Amino acid sequence: MADQDEKTAHDGVGHRARLRQKLADSGGDALHDHELIEYLLALAIPRRDTKPLAKALLREFGGIGGLMSADWQAIARVPGMGDTSIAAIKIVQASTLRMLRNEVAARxxxxxxxxxxxxxxxxxxxxxxxxxxxxxxxxxxxxxxxxxxxxxxxxxxxxxxxxxxxxxxxxxxxxxxxxxxxxxxxxxxxxxxxxxxxxxxxxxxxxxxxxxxxxxxxxxxxxxxxxxxxx
Incomplete structure (x- = not known):
């Protein structure tokens, strides 16, 4: 069982490395929606396979737009989501809105x-x-x-x-x-x-x-x- 756990952890690290390389080489458009959320969650909970959680979130909220707009309490009701991972999602939303609002205010x-x-x-x-x-x-x-x-x-x-x-x-x-x-x-x-x-x-x-x-x-x-x- 220990060997299997170690193999799973190693596979997870390798998968994240491949996502990171894809992002570095080709930008965000090269990643599927669930991969974007998966990698974001991996930064918040690095010792876990975050792909199933990312897919569950997108199903629950109908896509990235719905997920980013969901309030803290709604996201918290999804099994596996804690304060750190919710904060990762909400800080991306806040940064995006700040950038877009600044563009509106500039002209x-x-x-x-x-x-x-x-x-x-x-x-x-x-x-x-x-x-x-x-x-x-x-x-x-x-x-x-x-x-x-x-x-x-x-x-x-x-x-x-x-x-x-x-x-x-x-x-x-x-x-x-x-x-x-x-x-x-x-x-x-x-x-x-x-x-x-x-x-x-x-x-x-x-x-x-x-x-x-x-x-x-x-x-x-x-x-x-x-x-x-x-x-």
Whole structure:
């Protein structure tokens, strides 16, 4: 039994070395999704074969996007996941979001629309509850505040007109971009989405605050109320 354990450990080390060499030679695109997670987990729990755990995580959360977006408690419910391995996943997510958010903040938002969509997709598209955020822009359309307004149930999160406008006045915002996600995977705007957007547009007009768009993120893509002619 001891000899078998030693052979398994040796095979695991060799497999990780092959993954590392593949990464060094060809970059991350050369690795399958489960191999990326497997190698990440191996750095946190080096004396364990992490391939089965990586595959279990991807099955549980529906892929890398769902895994990175899952909260700490949800990941902890997967057998074999402890604080160190969860922290490895969450620090990758945090680093990715920081990089994408910095790209958005560096230029006028309307001139870097794809960077904004990339950031929002990474942060919100795979969440299992609705999240509402309001992006506040100055007169040059530079991002001055990314406000996470709250999370809701699996199918709704409240957007209050008064809170949005009050916050915009506090920050001296010249324009807003409203954002929320649909956990169902379908980004199509609901009647409620359209109505609340129009209420915020009208309230903002009276104070000289523009609403550039309301973006709905989902696993299958995104919807822009402005692009659909609904603003």
């Amino acid at each position: 006028p938002v309307l001139a870097s629309w794809q960077a904004l969509l990339d950031y929002l997709r990474a942060d919100m598209a795979h969440l299992h509850v609705e999240r509402v955020r309001v992006l506040h822009l100055n007169s040059r359309n530079m991002l001055i505040r990314d406000d996470h307004m709250g999370d809701g149930s699996i199918d709704q999160a409240a957007i209050y007109v008064r809170e949005v406008i009050k916050r915009a006045m506090e920050l001296g915002s010249a324009a807003l971009i409203l954002v929320h996600n649909h956990p169902s995977g379908d980004p199509s705007p609901s009647r409620q989405d359209i109505d609340i957007t129009r209420q915020i547009v009208e309230a903002g007009k009276r104070l000289g605050i523009s609403v550039h768009d309301h973006i709905i993120m989902a696993a299958s893509g995104h919807a822009s109320l402005r692009a659909q002619g609904l603003l």
